[in-house]
Amino acid sequence: MQVFIENLAASHNYQPTRLMLILRAIQDRYHYIPEPAIRQLAGLLKIPGTQIIGVIEFYSFFHLTPRGQYELLISDSITDHMLGKHNLMAYLSAKLQVAVGAVRSDGLVSLDNMSCSGLCDQGPAGLVNGYALTRLDRPRIDLITDLINQQKPLDKWPGELFQVNDNLIKSGLLLDDPIAPGDALRAAFKRGLQETLAEITQSGLRGRGGAGYTTGWKWHLCYEGPEENAFCDVDAQKQLQRYVICNADEGEPGTFKDRVLLSSYAHQVFEGMTVCAAIVGATEGFLYLRGEYLFLYDKLQAILAERRQADLLGGNILGKGIAFDIEICLGAGAYICGEESALIESLEGKMGIPRNRPPYPVTQGYLGKPTVVNNVETFMAAASIAVNGGNGFANMGTEKSKGTKILSISGDCSQPGIYEYPFGATIQTILNDCGADDVLGVQIGGPSGTFISNQELGRKLAFEDLATGGSFIIFNNSRNILDIVHNFTHFFAHESCGFCTPCRVGTSLLKQQLDKIVDGHGSAGDIVALEELCQLVKSNSHCGLGQTAANPILTTLERYPELYQSQLKKISYEPGFDLDGALETARRMAQRNDAAAHLEQIGEDHE
Amino acid sequence: MNKTITIDGKTIPFEDGQTIMAAATAADVYIPHLCHHPELSPHGSCKLCTVKVNGRNCSACTFPAAEGQDVLNNTKEINDDRQKITQMLFVEGNHFCPSCEKTGNCQLQAVAYHLNMLDNHFPLFYPKREMDASHPDVMIDHNRCIFCTLCVRASQQHDGKDVFAISGRGINKHLIVNAQSGLLKDTDLDMNDKAAHVCPTGAILIKRTGYQVPIGQRLYDHHEIDQVSLVTENPHHGE
Ligand SMILES: Cc1cc2nc3c(=O)[nH]c(=O)nc-3n(C[C@H](O)[C@H](O)[C@H](O)COP(=O)(O)O)c2cc1C
Ligand code: SF4
Ligand code: SF4
Ligand code: FES
Ligand code: FES
Numbered sequence: 080m081q082v083f084i085e086n087l088a089a090s091h092n093y094q095p096t097r098l099m100l101i102l103r104a105i106q107d108r109y110h111y112i113p114e115p116a117i118r119q120l121a122g123l124l125k126i127p128g129t130q131i132i133g134v135i136e137f138y139s140f141f142h143l144t145p146r147g148q149y150e151l152l153i154s155d156s157i158t159d160h161m162l163g164k165h166n167l168m169a170y171l172s173a174k175l176q177v178a179v180g181a182v183r184s185d186g187l188v189s190l191d192n193m194s195c196s197g198l199c200d201q202g203p204a205g206l207v208n209g210y211a212l213t214r215l216d217r218p219r220i221d222l223i224t225d226l227i228n229q230q231k232p233l234d235k236w237p238g239e240l241f242q243v244n245d246n247l248i249k250s251g252l253l254l255d256d257p258i259a260p261g262d263a264l265r266a267a268f269k270r271g272l273q274e275t276l277a278e279i280t281q282s283g284l285r286g287r288g289g290a291g292y293t294t295g296w297k298w299h300l301c302y303e304g305p306e307e308n309a310f311c312d313v314d315a316q317k318q319l320q321r322y323v324i325c326n327a328d329e330g331e332p333g334t335f336k337d338r339v340l341l342s343s344y345a346h347q348v349f350e351g352m353t354v355c356a357a358i359v360g361a362t363e364g365f366l367y368l369r370g371e372y373l374f375l376y377d378k379l380q381a382i383l384a385e386r387r388q389a390d391l392l393g394g395n396i397l398g399k400g401i402a403f404d405i406e407i408c409l410g411a412g413a414y415i416c417g418e419e420s421a422l423i424e425s426l427e428g429k430m431g432i433p434r435n436r437p438p439y440p441v442t443q444g445y446l447g448k449p450t451v452v453n454n455v456e457t458f459m460a461a462a463s464i465a466v467n468g469g470n471g472f473a474n475m476g477t478e479k480s481k482g483t484k485i486l487s488i489s490g491d492c493s494q495p496g497i498y499e500y501p502f503g504a505t506i507q508t509i510l511n512d513c514g515a516d517d518v519l520g521v522q523i524g525g526p527s528g529t530f531i532s533n534q535e536l537g538r539k540l541a542f543e544d545l546a547t548g549g550s551f552i553i554f555n556n557s558r559n560i561l562d563i564v565h566n567f568t569h570f571f572a573h574e575s576c577g578f579c580t581p582c583r584v585g586t587s588l589l590k591q592q593l594d595k596i597v598d599g600h601g602s603a604g605d606i607v608a609l610e611e612l613c614q615l616v617k618s619n620s621h622c623g624l625g626q627t628a629a630n631p632i633l634t635t636l637e638r639y640p641e642l643y644q645s646q647l648k649k650i651s652y653e654p655g656f657d658l659d660g661a662l663e664t665a666r667r668m669a670q671r672n673d674a675a676a677h678l679e680q681i682g683e684d685h686e
Numbered sequence: 687m688n689k690t691i692t693i694d695g696k697t698i699p700f701e702d703g704q705t706i707m708a709a710a711t712a713a714d715v716y717i718p719h720l721c722h723h724p725e726l727s728p729h730g731s732c733k734l735c736t737v738k739v740n741g742r743n744c745s746a747c748t749f750p751a752a753e754g755q756d757v758l759n760n761t762k763e764i765n766d767d768r769q770k771i772t773q774m775l776f777v778e779g780n781h782f783c784p785s786c787e788k789t790g791n792c793q794l795q796a797v798a799y800h801l802n803m804l805d806n807h808f809p810l811f812y813p814k815r816e817m818d819a820s821h822p823d824v825m826i827d828h829n830r831c832i833f834c835t836l837c838v839r840a841s842q843q844h845d846g847k848d849v850f851a852i853s854g855r856g857i858n859k860h861l862i863v864n865a866q867s868g869l870l871k872d873t874d875l876d877m878n879d880k881a882a883h884v885c886p887t888g889a890i891l892i893k894r895t896g897y898q899v900p901i902g903q904r905l906y907d908h909h910e911i912d913q914v915s916l917v918t919e920n921p922h923h924g925e
Binding site for chain 2: 114118127128129130132133136137138413430435437572573574575576577578579580581583584585586587588591615618619620621
């Protein structure tokens with residue numbers, strides 16, 4: 080092992096910023112990160128061992144204790160549940176003879192849940208040793224069980240188990256008309272870089288990752304750099320190191336459009352990054368790819384190699400004397416790393432904890448240098464605008480939301496997949512297109528977004544009405560709203576980074592308080608308490624995760640108050656724990672079970 | 687011309703680069719805090735110092751003061767939220783004040799009194815956490831750690847060591863120490879290090895000093911935390 084670690088660290092130039100990739104390689108080989116490896120790495124990378132332990136314990140895909148040689152994870156997204164995940168998991172667990180969350184005694188296989196795998200259009204889905212498994216059903220599970228018990232290496236497994244389809248169903252402005260490699264760069268150089276930035280600003284393009292910040296302004300701010308640089312002469316400005324990062328963490332449950340963009344439009348995404356780099360003056364860039372998309376890694380590396388070959392990346396891009404290259408970093412199972420400053424921390428080899436702002440990444444980002452962070456789709460759109468100019472884009476959409484939006488549609492509809500719409504499209508139009516009827520409601524923007532009821536289907540896809548990073552989950556009338564809220568609320572508690580008190584403790588309290596009501600133990604005051612807690616977490620949390628973690632409860636409580644009410648017991652107060660149950664040990668010790676040894680819970684009020 | 691902000695209507699001068707917390711402290715205005723320490727870099731995690739800046743919630747200990755800021759600090763609405771956040775810290779750990787050696791000297795307890803916290807409000811988590819009494823002079827009772835990272839920062843920034851760190855995610859956060867054994871005795875912590883004395887709660891205690899000052903005669907038994915805080919953190923207090 081010592082030699083393996085030494086070589087591994089050497090292959091990453093002993094850079095602590097490569098910690099995520101190094102740990103991934105160790106986990107992959109030993110199925111955990113052994114203690115001696117941590118000590119050795121701490122020495123080789125010259126960082127405290129506590130930083131390495133911190134990182135291992137922060138990310139879901141790293142472990143301090145051994146997992147199985149086959150690490151199986153099953154996606155716990157609401158869409159997987161709707162496709163029968165619950166029964167399937169029980170079947171899988173029985174078949175493999177391993178409990179959920181455990182390692183089988185022979186060490187061969189471990190089984191656990193994972194947050195949304197980004198395969199909601201072809202679930203139930205999961206991962207085996209990091210590689211995506213799709214469309215799981217009983218026959219597939221039988222097959223997987225046999226393959227594991229025969230100890231077949233993954234590359235000998237039938238390819239169809241790993242088949243990931245694009246499911247590209249409705250294309251528009253962007254998906255219809257991909258650019259040819261190099262076109263955006265040539266157009267940008269021809270027009271002039273600052274002129275191209277002006278086109279991007281004029282196009283009205285706003286970030287597609289959720290927050291909707293105007294992309295042109297972001298690039299301009301990064302180009303300017305921090306305030307103290309404003310007075311430098313142009314040459315000094317040029318010296319300043321800057322970075323361009325593509326955010327492909329895509330962790331919001333129900334979002335999978337970036338997966339398809341990277342699978343089929345990667346050239347255009349990389350080209351958008353390169354145009355950005357040329358404009359702001361960055362020489363290094365990163366693609367932060369969520370660990371769940373490991374299956375895309377080799378393909379993307381090959382495309383980067385092709386681009387270097389074609390002088391679209393490297394030391395002298397298209398002979399213009401401009402240098403830029405892109406590295407791929409893999410995440411390891413942490414939704415919070417989609418938040419841009421947490422993502423940067425992760426890229427620096429640390430736990431994904433959101434930074435304090437200001438300063439913002441555009442002035443102090445990766446390694447403290449001005450950094451652009453944009454979503455995959457944002458870069459793709461920017462490349463298209465660089466070729467076609469900003470007008471066509473600006474002429475589409477609404478007043479405040481220009482262009483088109485690519486949606487990931489899943490849930491109760493006949494054709495889940497990728498759809499592109501001009502902003503301003505109504506929800507009803509979208510539902511008609513994807514074959515959804517008998518609709519109960521739609522979750523727009525994922526758990527952190529909004530649940531709308533079937534009374535609101537005339538509303539519009541737009542930043543000024545219903546904003547979404549791409550997640551669009553449809554529920555029909557057979558679904559139970561409280562199950563949905565339960566799933567989402569547990570998701571946030573699991574994914575809270577734990578940095579700030581309101582989110583760390585608050586998301587766990589939200590989970591408890593909601594479960595109490597859903598399980599039928601709630602009483603009159605409990606809904607008021609729940610709502611108060613929601614407001615507290617929303618308004619006091621450090622970052623967007625905590626600030627939106629109560630949205631599933633708030634948006635459904637607002638629309639279906641009677642649903643929550645109907646769960647309540649007709650008592651004025653219900654204790655938070657089982658009084659009688661708590662006496663069980665005492666009864667056993669005293670060997671008593673008479674009536675006097677039992678405590679009555681507060682009884683039902685008589686009306 | 688001096689630059690100023692207002693806090694609860696009062697005009698407060700500030701210098702460029704100062705946080706709202708620093709400007710407030712220098713002007714003898716108390717903003718409740720637990721993870722802030724004037725000699726250490728700001729952290730912004732406990733959220734007790736939340737103030738409203740031009741209508742938006744911000745952490746006073748990290749947010750830079752800037753001309754034109756209208757800051758609300760000591761309002762009922764804000765203090766109600768602070769009380770709930772303090773209650774969260776109590777239910778998350780195991781804080782049995784009457785049996786804790788830190789009682790009366792504890793900032794968590796004192797801030798709870800200051801905010802008029804009378805009960806836990808939320809259900810207790812009763813987490814199972816260990817003690818580490820391995821070090822000859824210093825002990826850790828993890829039951830009382832609130833993850834403020836003051837010990838982490840004091841060790842790095844003041845003592846020039848790296849004894850402590852916070853590990854884990856979400857509600858599973860925990861304090862770890864820099865030793866292969868995971869025990870405090872195998873770190874290079876010395877009882878005179880700042881890191882051993884900076885803990886706002888009873889999570890890090892110096893051995894053989896317990897109960898030297900009787901309960902009832904301790905710091906916060908006689909002084910409110912706002913006064914203590916300004917006396918200790920503002921070198922020009924009362925001028
Ligand atoms: C908890 C959280 C998760 C996020 N996840 C993502 C993500 O997966 N992908 C993404 O592009 N942006 C995500 N964002 C938004 C980013 O912080 C950032 O605003 C975005 O990457 C900027 O790119 P854009 O301007 O192109 O949208 C997330 C934000 C938060 C608070
Ligand atoms: S640390 Fe403070 S709050 Fe916690 S038990 Fe001790 S005295 Fe009470
Ligand atoms: S031990 Fe004390 S100082 Fe260190 S993080 Fe915990 S509460 Fe803060
Ligand atoms: S601080 Fe981590 S989620 Fe809020
Ligand atoms: S004192 Fe500001 S967040 Fe803790």
